[in-house]
Amino acid sequence: MKSVTVELPNVDVQRKLFTTRFKADKTSHLSIRDVDVCRECKDKPCLWFCPAEVYKWEDERITIAFEGCLECGTCRIGCPFDNIDWRYPRGGFGVQYKFG
Amino acid sequence: MPEKFDAIVVGAGPAGITAAYCLARDGLKVVMIERGEQPGTKNTMGGVLYRQMLDEVIPGFWKEAPLERHVIDQQWWLLSEDSAVKFGHRNSEHDKEPYNAFTVLRAKFDRWYAQQAVKQGALLITETVVTRLLRDSAGRVIGVETDRPDGELLADVVIVCEGANTLVLEASGIKPKPRADAMAVAVKEVISLPREVIENRFQIQGDQGAVIELFGDPTLGMVGNAFIYTNKDSLSVGLGAMISEFQRRRVHPHQLLERFKQHPVVAPLVAGGEIKEYMAHMIPEGGYEAMPPLYGDGFLVCGDAAGMVIAVHREGSNLAITSGRLAAETVVEAAEAGDFSARKLSAYREKLEQSFVLKDLRQYRHLTPMMERSPQFLGVYPGLLNRALQEFLTVDGVPKRQKEKQILRRILKERPVTALLGDAYRMWRALG
Numbered sequence: 001m002k003s004v005t006v007e008l009p010n011v012d013v014q015r016k017l018f019t020t021r022f023k024a025d026k027t028s029h030l031s032i033r034d035v036d037v038c039r040e041c042k043d044k045p046c047l048w049f050c051p052a053e054v055y056k057w058e059d060e061r062i063t064i065a066f067e068g069c070l071e072c073g074t075c076r077i078g079c080p081f082d083n084i085d086w087r088y089p090r091g092g093f094g095v096q097y098k099f100g
Numbered sequence: 101m102p103e104k105f106d107a108i109v110v111g112a113g114p115a116g117i118t119a120a121y122c123l124a125r126d127g128l129k130v131v132m133i134e135r136g137e138q139p140g141t142k143n144t145m146g147g148v149l150y151r152q153m154l155d156e157v158i159p160g161f162w163k164e165a166p167l168e169r170h171v172i173d174q175q176w177w178l179l180s181e182d183s184a185v186k187f188g189h190r191n192s193e194h195d196k197e198p199y200n201a202f203t204v205l206r207a208k209f210d211r212w213y214a215q216q217a218v219k220q221g222a223l224l225i226t227e228t229v230v231t232r233l234l235r236d237s238a239g240r241v242i243g244v245e246t247d248r249p250d251g252e253l254l255a256d257v258v259i260v261c262e263g264a265n266t267l268v269l270e271a272s273g274i275k276p277k278p279r280a281d282a283m284a285v286a287v288k289e290v291i292s293l294p295r296e297v298i299e300n301r302f303q304i305q306g307d308q309g310a311v312i313e314l315f316g317d318p319t320l321g322m323v324g325n326a327f328i329y330t331n332k333d334s335l336s337v338g339l340g341a342m343i344s345e346f347q348r349r350r351v352h353p354h355q356l357l358e359r360f361k362q363h364p365v366v367a368p369l370v371a372g373g374e375i376k377e378y379m380a381h382m383i384p385e386g387g388y389e390a391m392p393p394l395y396g397d398g399f400l401v402c403g404d405a406a407g408m409v410i411a412v413h414r415e416g417s418n419l420a421i422t423s424g425r426l427a428a429e430t431v432v433e434a435a436e437a438g439d440f441s442a443r444k445l446s447a448y449r450e451k452l453e454q455s456f457v458l459k460d461l462r463q464y465r466h467l468t469p470m471m472e473r474s475p476q477f478l479g480v481y482p483g484l485l486n487r488a489l490q491e492f493l494t495v496d497g498v499p500k501r502q503k504e505k506q507i508l509r510r511i512l513k514e515r516p517v518t519a520l521l522g523d524a525y526r527m528w529r530a531l532g
Contacts, residue, residue: 049346074382076265078343091227096137097142
């Protein structure tokens, strides 16, 4: 993986997500198929390309903050091992854009 | 026994609403199924809606639709780390009715547009996710399954307008999961600013609008670009690049957006603004080669779900609208004949072939792959061009002939003559 040489600002994505309206369901619409696959995954690009930083690597496993998911689907396409079980939230739940 | 319709439309975006509108207008019993609380709550785009294609559906729509501004000023900026080379076009013809393009905010616009389809007689079901297509024993599509209890609906034909995330098409075995080099992810912020501040900064007045596409430094040379669009009292500021590019870099999309907003040529445009909403969406930029089958026994595919995006021209919603209209036209003909076979529905593809939709998609079929193979276009040239102009425009007593030589030497150092010629040929080929 190429490292970026330019300086990048620190961004608190939670502050951005605070501007977005969500109606969170009780259970996650996202799940990891096989936790061992993530352990073997060297780059873990999901920690980077997700625009809501839904995925974090904590205590040797991926955690999923599905409540802030923007439902773009990038992780489903971008996971190099097709290891994310991706569904839409139940009808009516999830992100609710005011402007779009 | 589930309820039976003439047609089911999956998804209330520009393609789906157009299809539902046209079918209901022509007297068919059509239901449109949307997963959001309202049409539009799940939908976003950069924000440019072209007039012509929607005008063919609802003549004079701009007089009543919730639009932001009509675009009179379009610019393309090539950015280095701290400078910009700017191209632009401002046109007073685009300032007159019927106008050429508008900026829109999709949550408002889609809600209005769906209401027009309902007024024509389409049934709208919200808060319902379509999970897959239903088939009969012969493999013909006969309806959809949803996430509601007893949530099966039947119809003579299903028009799939599910958008960039093609979960229904994939679950139904119609197309594979898209590749990371065929899909882009874009993030956007709606940033509020007083009307008069926007009008001063972008040299517009009244309902005039300006749009800027920015290339090079904003995406660190990755295949993609940034944009700034003027709304009435806000800016849509965003940035996107291919997912395959983000897979290779340890950078967050929103981090790039933050950096972009701090760029010296961008910061003065967004200064003092307040973020009203942050959003993200995928864009199917794989072009013609990445398109799924557009029809089959009992189904049609439109808009983003069909990969109908021409990234280089920032076009997508207009292709979606035209495809939705042509799908409806095909279904009306099929209903008259009582024949919803793939053979009958193949008329949809023929109509698309005769329209700008497949003509343009075919013309640019090599562009995305070429750009992905050629990082120099967005990674090297914007910087080179900026440095060349900086050198040429800095008056420091160095004779012009000497400056010209220095500029040429610098260019040739980064791109030798053979590479320059090769690039020119590649770009010429890819633009068809």
